[in-house]
Amino acid sequence: xxxxxxxxxxxxxxxxxxxxxxxxxxxxxxxxxxxxxxxxxxxxxxxxxxxxxxxxxxxxxxxxxxxxxxxxxxxxxxxxxxxxxxxxxxxxxxxxxxxxxxxxxxxxxxxxxxxxxxxxxxxxxxxxxxxxxxxxxxxxxxxxxxxxxxxxxxxxxxxxxxxxxxxxxxxxxxxxxxxxxxxxxxxxxxxxxxxxxxxxxxxxxxxxxxxxxxxxxxxxxxxxxxxxxxxxxxxxxxxxxxxxxxxxxxxxxxxxxxxxxxxxxxxxxxxxxxxxxxxxxxxxxxxxxxxxxxxxxx
Amino acid sequence: xxxxxxxxxxxxxxxxxxxxxxxxxxxxxxxxxxxxxxxxxxxxxxxxxxxxxxxxxxxxxxxxxxxxxxxxxxxxxxxxxxxxxxxxxxxxxxxxxxxxxxxxxxxxxxxxxxxxxxxxxxxxxxxxxxxxxxxxxxxxxxxxxxxxxxxxxxxxxxxxxxxxxxxxxxxxxxxxxxxxxxxxxxxxxxxxxxxxxxxxxxxxxxxxxxxxxxxxxxxxxxxxxxxxxxxxxxxxxxxxxxxxxxxxxxxxxxxxxxxxxxxxxxxxxxxxxxxxxxxxxxxxxxxxxxxxxxxxxx
DNA sequence: GAGATACTTCATTTTTTCTGATAGTTGGGG
DNA sequence: CCCCAACTATCAGAAAAAATGAAGTATCTC
Numbered sequence: 146x147x148x149x150x151x152x153x154x155x156x157x158x159x160x161x162x163x164x165x166x167x168x169x170x171x172x173x174x175x176x177x178x179x180x181x182x183x184x185x186x187x188x189x190x191x192x193x194x195x196x197x198x199x200x201x202x203x204x205x206x207x208x209x210x211x212x213x214x215x216x217x218x219x220x221x222x223x224x225x226x227x228x229x230x231x232x233x234x235x236x237x238x239x240x241x242x243x244x245x246x247x248x249x250x251x252x253x254x255x256x257x258x259x260x261x262x263x264x265x266x267x268x269x270x271x272x273x274x275x276x277x278x279x280x281x282x283x284x285x286x287x288x289x290x291x292x293x294x295x296x297x298x299x300x301x302x303x304x305x306x307x308x309x310x311x312x313x314x315x316x317x318x319x320x321x322x323x324x325x326x327x328x329x330x331x332x333x334x335x336x337x338x339x340x341x342x343x344x345x346x347x348x349x350x351x352x353x354x355x356x357x358x359x360x361x362x363x364x365x366x367x368x369x370x371x372x373x374x375x376x377x378x379x380x381x382x383x384x385x386x387x388x389x390x391x392x393x394x395x396x397x398x399x400x401x402x403x404x405x406x407x408x409x410x411x412x413x414x415x416x417x418x419x420x421x422x423x424x425x426x427x428x429x430x431x432x433x434x435x436x437x438x439x440x441x442x443x
Numbered sequence: 444x445x446x447x448x449x450x451x452x453x454x455x456x457x458x459x460x461x462x463x464x465x466x467x468x469x470x471x472x473x474x475x476x477x478x479x480x481x482x483x484x485x486x487x488x489x490x491x492x493x494x495x496x497x498x499x500x501x502x503x504x505x506x507x508x509x510x511x512x513x514x515x516x517x518x519x520x521x522x523x524x525x526x527x528x529x530x531x532x533x534x535x536x537x538x539x540x541x542x543x544x545x546x547x548x549x550x551x552x553x554x555x556x557x558x559x560x561x562x563x564x565x566x567x568x569x570x571x572x573x574x575x576x577x578x579x580x581x582x583x584x585x586x587x588x589x590x591x592x593x594x595x596x597x598x599x600x601x602x603x604x605x606x607x608x609x610x611x612x613x614x615x616x617x618x619x620x621x622x623x624x625x626x627x628x629x630x631x632x633x634x635x636x637x638x639x640x641x642x643x644x645x646x647x648x649x650x651x652x653x654x655x656x657x658x659x660x661x662x663x664x665x666x667x668x669x670x671x672x673x674x675x676x677x678x679x680x681x682x683x684x685x686x687x688x689x690x691x692x693x694x695x696x697x698x699x700x701x702x703x704x705x706x707x708x709x710x711x712x713x714x715x716x717x718x719x720x721x722x723x724x725x726x727x728x729x730x731x732x733x734x735x736x737x738x739x740x741x
Numbered sequence: 742g743a744g745a746t747a748c749t750t751c752a753t754t755t756t757t758t759c760t761g762a763t764a765g766t767t768g769g770g771g
Numbered sequence: 772c773c774c775c776a777a778c779t780a781t782c783a784g785a786a787a788a789a790a791t792g793a794a795g796t797a798t799c800t801c
Contacts, residue, residue, distance in 0.1 A: 188525040197767035204721035212521045227486040423502035495798040
């Protein structure tokens with residue numbers, strides 16, 4: 146059974162004549178006869194009752210008609226889909242994004258992108274840089290938005306913006322007294338940290354350790370929201386993305402930290418070698434660059 | 444795009460390797476490469492990201508995967524359906540049956556037939572002999588169960604049974620007095636007839652006219668049930684199939700009519716020349732012969 | 742880094758497809 | 772009633788395509 150033969154069959158059924166089908170399909174008339182005969186031999190049924198001039202569908206022919214229509218429709222659908230895929234009008238973006246970016250910066254980008262492209266599918270995975278970069282490397286995700294990934298994964302990283310970090314403290318806290326604080330002042334304070342291996346924590350630890358301050362305080366909280374509440378209730382102070390605490394929650398204040406490179410580089414990652422990404426992904430990346438770079442914080 | 448190529452693609456995806464696909468499909472491995480390349484060229488997209496040894500699906504490949512599965516499934520479904528069609532396990536019987544046979548004799552046949560063959564479709568059209576035979580002649584119906592069709596339609600008619608007709612009269616009617624009645628006794632009686640062109644009426648008219656009795660009484664009622672009720676209410680008498688009034692409705696009696704060939708020959712009709720019927724139809728006809736002939740009334 | 746493994750390329754063989762001419766059949770019109 | 776016009780079937784040969792096997796190239800593993 147060949148698609149060609151089914152198309153011929155369909156055309157014969159529609160036109161009701163081998164001759165007209167031949168004209169329409171630009172075949173010799175004998176080819177039409179042949180196609181039908183091959184189909185009949187292959188399926189083991191007579192499709193048309195030949196009565197000299199006219200051909201008429203048999204029971205088997207009637208049964209084949211609808212199925213042939215479905216099959217050929219599916220076939221053209223495939224070709225159309227592939228064409229749209231090339232145009233970037235359709236496709237599936239499997240995207241991994243770190244939590245703060247996903248909740249604060251991404252929605253403003255996704256909404257216009259996907260309303261303009263209703264046929265594009267999105268799978269958004271929110272997680273840590275480590276998990277995202279691993280999944281991009283193994284092909285489970287197409288793209289990631291996170292901080293620089295481990296070099297050994299061989300991923301391409303392109304920075305988009307720097308996420309500034311600030312100190313969040315209860316209004317009544319001693320550190321809230323001055324406009325800015327220095328890393329030295331943090332020594333001895335109870336600092337609420339995110340989990341280990343989290344990029345935010347790593348940046349924070351690196352910055353403070355380089356100034357001789359060991360930030361570890363014994364309290365790790367996995368969620369930015371939870372940390373905000375903990376600070377609000379006076380459990381301690383925290384270093385969080387500025388955007389997360391703009392404005393600060395009631396009863397807390399934010400303070401800039403001087404003399405430390407307290408920011409997190411955020412960019413997108415993709416496998417650089419044999420890029421198994423389609424046109425949509427390129428278009429999406431262009432959108433990412435445009436919308437996230439312009440808001441970049443130094 | 445060819446079904447062959449899609450099958451190769453599907454197999455490569457499933458096995459994850461061109462070599463294994465070649466083994467499984469009994470092709471040379473170069474053929475697999477070729478199929479994929481042809482598919483890629485035809486669709487205008489790369490389907491696999493070649494990284495030397497390994498092949499990995501691209502975005503386009505992932506999109507094609509499901510569609511290819513669907514298409515190939517539909518293709519095998521077609522082949523299976525055709526095979527079943529040959530076996531008589533499936534198919535579509537478009538059947539026309541006259542009303543009394545459809546309601547009285549057919550159900551007992553259809554129930555076992557279709558419970559044994561759940562995949563066979565049935566379209567049952569109930570109508571007069573004329574309409575049924577015309578539709579069979581033009582191919583709108585496959586088979587008909589009715590009285591002998593007009594000869595000019597060139598249909599094959601095979602008698603199955605004779606439907607005996609009896610007089611139905613109100614219990615209090617004068618004709619109910621004797622055990623049997625003769626056509627002569629019907630003269631002057633108000634006889635309720637079915638519509639013109641109905642085989643039942645034609646048989647009745649022929650039989651009575653041949654005995655010098657004109658049965659026309661000015662009342663035509665299109666439904667056997669309505670005629671029964673009309674007789675019950677004393678509107679007149681009627682000649683109806685014996686089976687329809689076994690037992691007679693309350694307040695009525697049936698009487699045999701002597702000296703007249705009052706029965707209707709019922710059989711099946713089909714186009715005899717290029718029989719565009721499938722195996723199911725043959726099986727169904729065999730069932731018809733078996734179940735309807737044995738109950739035949741002389 | 743040598744060998745095994747797996748995909749690609751290419752020239753060749755085999756198979757299939759398409760065609761044009763021809764023959765056969767049917768149904769309507771004079 | 773016969774012939775013509777309209778269709779479909781058959782067939783042999785040309786054209787196209789598919790499949791192959793061998794040689795080539797890249798990659799992973801030990």
